Amino acid sequence: MSKPTIFKWTCPQCGKEELVMRPVVLDAAADPKSAAAVKDETYFRVRCSHCGTEGDFLMNLLYADRERGFLIALQPDEKLPFPPVPPGTWRALRVVRDAEDLADKVRALESPLDDRLAAVAEYLLYRKIRPALPAGSAMGMTVFHMGDAGPEVLLPMEIAGKGYAMGKDVLTAERLAELNETYGAALAADEDKGFRVIDRAWAKEFVDRCEK
Numbered sequence: 201m202s203k204p205t206i207f208k209w210t211c212p213q214c215g216k217e218e219l220v221m222r223p224v225v226l227d228a229a230a231d232p233k234s235a236a237a238v239k240d241e242t243y244f245r246v247r248c249s250h251c252g253t254e255g256d257f258l259m260n261l262l263y264a265d266r267e268r269g270f271l272i273a274l275q276p277d278e279k280l281p282f283p284p285v286p287p288g289t290w291r292a293l294r295v296v297r298d299a300e301d302l303a304d305k306v307r308a309l310e311s312p313l314d315d316r317l318a319a320v321a322e323y324l325l326y327r328k329i330r331p332a333l334p335a336g337s338a339m340g341m342t343v344f345h346m347g348d349a350g351p352e353v354l355l356p357m358e359i360a361g362k363g364y365a366m367g368k369d370v371l372t373a374e375r376l377a378e379l380n381e382t383y384g385a386a387l388a389a390d391e392d393k394g395f396r397v398i399d400r401a402w403a404k405e406f407v408d409r410c411e412k
C-alpha cells in the first residue's frame with residue numbers, strides 16, 4: 201500500500217473542512233475502482249458532509265499502470281517535486297496538469313495506440329477546425345477515446361450563432377496508416393527521457409518540425 205496524502209478541502213458554501221485521503225501512488229491494477237473514477241473524472245470530487253455541496257480538488261499523484269507499463273504524474277503545481285518513480289518497467293512517463301488531461305492521457309495510454317500519435321491526431325483536428333470557426337465561437341479540449349469502430353478524437357465546440365457541435369476524427373486503420381506514414385519515423389526518433397508533457401503544445405512543435 202502506498203502512503204496516503206491527506207488533503208484539506210474547505211466547503212465554499214458553509215466553510216466546513218473535509219479531510220480527503222488519497223494515495224500518493226494510485227496503482228491501477230490494485231485499485232480498479234479508483235482507476236475508473238480517474239477516467240470518468242470523479243476521483244477528485246469531494247462532497248461536503250454538512251451541506252452536500254460538491255467541489256473538486258487536485259493534488260500531486262502518480263497514476264501507475266504496471267500491466268501496460270505507464271506512469272502518469274499529475275502535477276497541478278509545477279513547482280512541487282515529483283514523487284520518486286516506483287520500481288517497475290515503464291515504457292512511458294508522462295506529466296499532466298489537471299484531472300481532465302489525466303483522464304485523457306490514461307485513455308490514450310490504455311489504447312493500443314501510441315499516445316504521442318493520439319496527441320498528434322488531436323492537434324491536427326484542432327488545427328483543421330479552428331480556422332473554419334466564425335468569430336465568437338469557442339472550442340473545448342480534444343478528447344481521445346475508444347469508440348465502437350476504433351479509437352476516435354473528439355473536439356467539442358460551440359459555433360457562434362449555430363450552437364453545440366462535435367468535431368471528430370475516427371482513427372481507422374487507413375487513417376492510422378496515413379498518420380504513421382507521415383509521422384512514424386519522427387516518432388521512432390523521438391526518444392523518451394524521463395517525465396514529459398505530451399499535449400497540444402508538444403504536438404504542435406512536433407508537427408511543425410515534421411513539416412519543415
Ligand SMILES: [Zn+2]
Nearest residue numbers: 211214248251
Ligand atoms: Zn458545506
